[in-house]
Amino acid sequence: QVQLVESGGGLVQTGGSLRLSCAASGVIFNYYVMGWFRQAPGKEREFVASISRNGVETYYADFVRGRFAISRDNAKNTVYLQANNLKPEDTAVYYCNADARSNFQTLAEVPGGYWGQGTQVTVSS
Numbered sequence: 001q002v003q004l005v006e007s008g009g010g011l012v013q014t015g016g017s018l019r020l021s022c023a024a025s026g027v028i029f030n031y032y033v034m035g036w037f038r039q040a041p042g043k044e045r046e047f048v049a050s051i052s053r054n055g056v057e058t059y060y061a062d063f064v065r066g067r068f069a070i071s072r073d074n075a076k077n078t079v080y081l082q083a084n085n086l087k088p089e090d091t092a093v094y095y096c097n098a099d100a101r102s103n104f105q106t107l108a109e110v111p112g113g114y115w116g117q118g119t120q121v122t123v124s125s
Contacts, residue, residue: 035047
């Protein structure tokens with residue numbers, strides 16, 4: 001049974017930083033492309049970032065490029081999202097996603113079937 005558990009969310013001021021983590025279990029982690037999505041109140045879930053199986057290639061939504069960085073540690077079965085220069089519009093629940101079939105770019109359009117429970121990020125102005 002695949003389990004994804006996010007952590008690291010919280011309340012920060014505009015311009016602050018957070019590091020989100022997603023720990024995976026029940027999987028051979030390096031078989032999976034990993035990604036982060038987010039959902040703000042009243043809005044649809046949207047793609048944030050994704051990373052290839054070996055961690056070499058990454059892909060970002062335009063609205064986070066240059067501010068956020070996705071990385072992974074396959075030895076720890078964990079993917080990270082370093083979120084810098086946070087803005088109030090970044091306020092959302094952030095979800096980890098895993099897919100064993102697609103590539104890291106396809107994940108942006110077609111999320112994988114495995115989701116975590118989400119972690120809340122709130123950015124105050």
